[in-house]
Amino acid sequence: MARIAVLGAGGVGSAAARFLAREGHDVTVLEQLEPDHDRGSSYGTSRIIRKTYTDGFYTGLMGAAYPLWDELEREAGEPLFARTGGLFFGPAEHPELVAIRRALTENGVPFEELDPAACARRFPRLRLLPGESGVFEREAGFLRASACVRANLRLATAHGAQVRARTAVEGISPGPGGITLSLAGGDSLSVDRLIVAAGPWTARLLSRFVSLPFTVTRQTYCHFEPEGAVEEFSAERFPVWIDFATNFYGFPHDGQSPGVKVAWHEMGTPTDPDRVDRELHEADRAPLRRYRAEHLPGLSPRVALEKVCLYTMTPDTDFVVDPLPGEPRITLVGGLSGHGFKFTVLLGRIAAWMATEQRVPWALSRFSLARLSR
Numbered sequence: 001m002a003r004i005a006v007l008g009a010g011g012v013g014s015a016a017a018r019f020l021a022r023e024g025h026d027v028t029v030l031e032q033l034e035p036d037h038d039r040g041s042s043y044g045t046s047r048i049i050r051k052t053y054t055d056g057f058y059t060g061l062m063g064a065a066y067p068l069w070d071e072l073e074r075e076a077g078e079p080l081f082a083r084t085g086g087l088f089f090g091p092a093e094h095p096e097l098v099a100i101r102r103a104l105t106e107n108g109v110p111f112e113e114l115d116p117a118a119c120a121r122r123f124p125r126l127r128l129l130p131g132e133s134g135v136f137e138r139e140a141g142f143l144r145a146s147a148c149v150r151a152n153l154r155l156a157t158a159h160g161a162q163v164r165a166r167t168a169v170e171g172i173s174p175g176p177g178g179i180t181l182s183l184a185g186g187d188s189l190s191v192d193r194l195i196v197a198a199g200p201w202t203a204r205l206l207s208r209f210v211s212l213p214f215t216v217t218r219q220t221y222c223h224f225e226p227e228g229a230v231e232e233f234s235a236e237r238f239p240v241w242i243d244f245a246t247n248f249y250g251f252p253h254d255g256q257s258p259g260v261k262v263a264w265h266e267m268g269t270p271t272d273p274d275r276v277d278r279e280l281h282e283a284d285r286a287p288l289r290r291y292r293a294e295h296l297p298g299l300s301p302r303v304a305l306e307k308v309c310l311y312t313m314t315p316d317t318d319f320v321v322d323p324l325p326g327e328p329r330i331t332l333v334g335g336l337s338g339h340g341f342k343f344t345v346l347l348g349r350i351a352a353w354m355a356t357e358q359r360v361p362w363a364l365s366r367f368s369l370a371r372l373s374r
Contacts, residue, residue, distance in 0.1 A: 001025045004355055005181060005191040007169055007205060008198035009035045010042035011145065011341050012333045014152035015072075015348025016195050020355070021159035028189060029161060030181070032168040032201070035153055036146050039273070040199040041310050043146055045254045046261055047341040048240045049081065050140040051109045052088045054099035057366060058343075059107045064362075065346040069143065072345060076151035079144070084235045084252055086140025087114065087126060090245035092133035097244060100135055112136040125232055125298045126241060142240050142251055145341055152348075169205060174327055193355045194330045197348075200273035200312045202334040209324050213372055214335050215313045217268040218276055220284040223259030223305040227298050233260045248291045259304030262288045262296070265338060273310060280306045311338040314372065319343070321350055321367040331355050332369070 001024045006013045009031035021027045033039060049069070051062040073080045090097050104111050114136050116128040128134055153163055171182035172194070181189045198205055203212040226233055230253050238252035238260075247265040254261070264287055271277070289301050314320060314335035324330040331354045333347050340347070353360050365371065 002192040002356060003178070003190070004028075004193045004195065005030060005179075005189060006195045006197065008196070008201075009149070009153060009163060010040055010197065010199055011149060011344030012197040012347045012351065013195065014149045014156065015345045016197065016351040016355070017156040017161050017163075018152045018159070019349055019352040021156045021161035023352070023356075025356070027156065027161035028191070029153070029156065029163045030167045030169055030183070030189075031163065031165050034165050035163060036149050038307070038309075039276075041312065041336065042149050042199070042341065042344070043309065044307070045144055045146065045256045046142040046251045047145045048086065048140070048242070048249065048251070049143050049342040050086050050088070050137060050240070051104065051107065052086060052100055052111070052135060052137045052140060053103055054096045056103035056106050059103045059109065061343065061346060061362070063107060065343055066139070068345040068349060072148065072151060075155055078147065078151065080148050080151060081141060081143055082235050082254070083139070083141040084239050086137045086240045086242070087119065087123065087134045088137065088242050088244060089128055089132055089134035090243060091131055094245055097133065097135060100244070104135070104137070109137065109139065111138075123238060125238055125296060127295050127297055129294070136239070140240055142254070143342065144254075144256075148345075172205065172208065172330070174329060179329060192329065195333065195351050195355050196330065197333045197351065199334070200310045202312065202332065206324070206332065209327065209330070210369065212320070212334065213315055215270050216273050217311045217313060218271045219263070219268045219309050219311050219338070220280055221261055221263035221307055221309070222280070222285055222288050222303045223257055223261050224292055224299045225259050225302040225304045227300045232298055243295070246291070248288075248295075250296070257305055260296075260299055262292055264288060264291075267313060268311065271310070276308060276310065278308045280308065313337045316371075319347065319367050320369060320372070321347060321354075321364055322369045323354060325369060
């Protein structure tokens, strides 16, 4: 069995560690902050999970991810995946809706069409405007992101993995006998293989080996207070949703945080992950408030909770999952581009296969490093 280090204890790193430790490898997870910290991209109570993509490639991969999430939920013995259904909408013949219908049909994913009247009957707290149409995917919902990360780490540890918190990596030195990691404080760690899944810090960690065209952006979201009973926005009455014409999206009340989450999937301000403005300003809240007034009747403008998180964007918004050029002992997973958490359990599975030279049962040229140089 191999000695394998995983840099980063977020969604991908925690999943990879669980798979590798379960298979008997000597696994060390190195996290520069605390596990389940809120400085990156894997923290919080809700991330949308869906098979509804304009691109059938991702719809197909989600077909492989769903059973892995089910498996994690069973092993953890706690609810991690809230199956609320998802409504994905926009102008009736919007190109993205047309592509969604095609991708779902080609991948055998059942869905329903909802016009504004049908939406009002089923989801009175989600308003479609005249001329808009929705695709309802019953299998969609949300993942409890922080709980998923903690469950992966807990199970990895139960299988023998070591999780070293507040352990920053200052250098990576491959050599004939293995890879030496220089750690803050003068310590070092020698391993046979390395997985780098450090989110917004990935490009900096690997700058000696490769120039990664990743852009880290500051993203914000708000939870708004309902005007009436919060149960009107409960997971039993209200779906996850995405407006594909405007890129606003949101969730039902998650049962753990106050209010109802609304966010905007637009690239935010580029930032340094260590120097992020963590305060929300009225310019952050205003677009969410305006959208709420138009599409979310019964949701007040009062903010119950607000947060800053980070995206790590690639130029084409596809992920990077690949060994480093000339150094197959180092596997990189990064650039999840704001839509990757739902794939993290699958990407962790793939990274574990790559790190141990096992066959990956999908063609992943879309995720290659080489395509970025082209």
